[in-house]
């Protein structure tokens with residue numbers, strides 16, 4: 001899958017891009033079939049994901065369920081989020097020489113589940129140098145405008161980076177900080193575009209694009225996996241501790257180890273060699 005120049009220009013204009021039919025349906029079905037096990041704590045590889053924010057039996061069914069770095073726990077997730085073509089597309093969209101995974105998200109919003117607050121991904125990247133992300137949000141179910149799908153604020157990737165939002169999961173007002181930011185830059189009439197895709201489609205978004213999602217008022221679950229990418233040559237920012245991912249920083253070095261932040265694609269063939277075996 002190669003993006004066209006027109007698609008790259010569209011992304012740079014809007015701050016997001018939709019591509020239908022990116023991931024083959026058997027891979028989509030296999031990853032979707034793993035959700036019950038993952039959120040129930042049955043991890044195929046034996047390894048617990050870095051963040052397991054919703055656990056069956058512990059957390060409210062009204063909350064949107066989220067796991068971060070499901071790729072370490074489950075190869076069906078890994079086979080999507082660690083794809084070379086996702087890395088290449090992310091790098092091309094940002095005009096980077098390569099892209100590596102920063103983290104993935106596995107997100108499950110059943111009917112009736114609550115919102116995720118509007119935010120910019122780059123607000124959470126102060127432990128990375130450069131502090132920039134681009135993301136590929138892959139639909140594992142067909143999405144609908146009233147089914148709690150992701151919403152993008154068109155053109156907001158040109159706004160400054162705001163601080164992290166007060167409440168990410170189930171805030172009372174899921175667009176609060178976005179509206180404040182829009183007023184500050186004089187863009188109060190900014191358009192929100194719903195991500196409406198068939199399963200297997202991907203929505204790419206810039207790390208500064210404001211996005212979030214409302215409650216699922218539909219009848220069907222909304223499941224997705226997200227590959228959040230950074231530059232392949234990104235390093236830890238010296239003197240800034242990343243609360244969770246800082247555990248992978250070695251003392252005396254800012255280098256990012258490929259075992260924890262695999263390189264998906266570089267223009268000179270630098271994809272992490274272990275991925276072939278891991279994904280086989």
Ligand SMILES: O=C(O)CCC(=O)C(=O)O
Pocket residue numbers: 105107116121135137149150211212213224226
């Ligand atoms: O899927 C959602 O509703 C939120 C996803 C998100 O915040 C992201 O992909 O950065």
